[in-house]
Amino acid sequence: MTQVRKVALAYSGGLDTSVILKWLQDTYHCEVVTFTADIGQGEELEPVRPKAQALGVKEIFIDDLREEFARDFVFPMFRANAIYEGEYLLGTSIARPLIAKQLVQRARETGCDAIAHGATGKGNDQVRFELGAYALWPEAKVIAPWREWDLTSRETLLAYAAKHNIPIAKKKDGGSPYSMDANALHISYEGGGLEDPWWTPDDSIWRWTRNPEDAPNEPEFITIGYEKGDPVSIDGEKLSPYQMLERLNQLGGKHGIGRLDIVENRYVGMKSRGCYETPGGTIMLKAHRAIESLCLDREEAHLKDEVMPRYASLIYNGYWWSPERRMLQALIDDSQHRVNGEVRLKLYKGSVYNAGRRSPDSLFDARLSTFEDDRGAYNQKDAEGFIRLNGLRLRTGAKRDKR
Numbered sequence: 001m002t003q004v005r006k007v008a009l010a011y012s013g014g015l016d017t018s019v020i021l022k023w024l025q026d027t028y029h030c031e032v033v034t035f036t037a038d039i040g041q042g043e044e045l046e047p048v049r050p051k052a053q054a055l056g057v058k059e060i061f062i063d064d065l066r067e068e069f070a071r072d073f074v075f076p077m078f079r080a081n082a083i084y085e086g087e088y089l090l091g092t093s094i095a096r097p098l099i100a101k102q103l104v105q106r107a108r109e110t111g112c113d114a115i116a117h118g119a120t121g122k123g124n125d126q127v128r129f130e131l132g133a134y135a136l137w138p139e140a141k142v143i144a145p146w147r148e149w150d151l152t153s154r155e156t157l158l159a160y161a162a163k164h165n166i167p168i169a170k171k172k173d174g175g176s177p178y179s180m181d182a183n184a185l186h187i188s189y190e191g192g193g194l195e196d197p198w199w200t201p202d203d204s205i206w207r208w209t210r211n212p213e214d215a216p217n218e219p220e221f222i223t224i225g226y227e228k229g230d231p232v233s234i235d236g237e238k239l240s241p242y243q244m245l246e247r248l249n250q251l252g253g254k255h256g257i258g259r260l261d262i263v264e265n266r267y268v269g270m271k272s273r274g275c276y277e278t279p280g281g282t283i284m285l286k287a288h289r290a291i292e293s294l295c296l297d298r299e300e301a302h303l304k305d306e307v308m309p310r311y312a313s314l315i316y317n318g319y320w321w322s323p324e325r326r327m328l329q330a331l332i333d334d335s336q337h338r339v340n341g342e343v344r345l346k347l348y349k350g351s352v353y354n355a356g357r358r359s360p361d362s363l364f365d366a367r368l369s370t371f372e373d374d375r376g377a378y379n380q381k382d383a384e385g386f387i388r389l390n391g392l393r394l395r396t397g398a399k400r401d402k403r
Contacts, residue, residue, distance in 0.1 A: 010036075030114075036061065038065060070242040091187075094185065253277075290357045
């Protein structure tokens with residue numbers, strides 16, 4: 001093996017990374033530093049400390065990144081209205097560049113000469129982690145055990161853990177049959193029965209949202225305040241970015257909002273079926289587009305819609321730290337300076353409806369759009385020349401075809 005003295009491991013304390021920790025020690029004969037990110041997954045993370053200590057780890061970092069995640073990653077992405085392949089709100093994708101950034105920072109602070117992660121060789125996360133690491137630490141050495149070892153299944157991992165006395169916590173309810181990933185923006189489910197795209201999971205799969213059929217029979221109205229494209233308040237109460245996500249997740253979950261079942265195209269080339277819950281993000285997307293509809297010029301809005309799929313693909317494929325993503329972000333952020341105001345929303349039975357919007361920077365002029373007397377604000381005769389000029393090429397083409 002390549003000589004490695006000290007490795008920083010992205011560590012969750014679960015089966016995979018607990019085995020990886022021991023495997024790194026035995027295979028590379030190196031010291032391991034563990035880094036655990038709190039990005040709002042809703043789990044108690046302190047128990048990872050004694051697990052790491054039991055395996056001889058001396059430097060253990062458990063970093064609260066919840067506000068940074070919402071403020072510097074989720075909110076900029078939502079300014080773009082980013083959706084991958086028309087449906088996916090990029091909940092897992094947007095967390096990876098922050099984890100990579102903090103992992104690299106901890107590695108360099110502690111004098112590590114390599115980093116390691118638990119992403120498999122089949123998925124997108126290996127790409128996201130490693131592209132992020134190389135963008136921030138060009139000399140980084142990355143160890144990806146799933147691409148090196150011969151432990152190819154959960155059974156072999158459990159056998160390895162038993163052989164080396166690695167403590168693996170058993171969940172009281174027997175655990176989930178799915179591979180799950182959660183953060184402040186969403187929770188995802190893959191594997192198990194979901195590997196058959198025809199199979200419909202029962203309602204027990206969902207953990208954050210009620211079945212819309214069981215949601216309250218009365219709609220709930222909320223008002224979200226916006227400043228420069230970011231949500232800053234709910235019903236007049238100022239909230240931090242993470243508090244905003246947390247509150248909207250609660251509201252969306254209560255009303256069964258944000259469930260998704262899709263087959264997506266992974267960057268590595270295969271299709272993957274996954275289920276996602278993004279209650280707060282679904283509400284935020286609806287609200288942001290509503291306030292933009294008042295505040296953005298037509299060509300601003302259309303240009304944003306044109307670049308959005310490219311921007312979303314960059315995030316999905318792991319290019320958050322790329323120069324092209326930064327360029328697009330500058331364009332997007334420049335469009336948001338006058339995206340200010342309030343959006344009223346109706347939450348009901350799995351859906352979000354616009355129920356009103358207003359802005360001090362609105363471009364909406366009732367005198368121009370009214371069907372009543374416009375008092376000379378718009379000369380309807382002007383439309384005749386406009387139409388004739390825009391129809392010139394169509395008339396010319398039709399005459400040619402007639403000949």
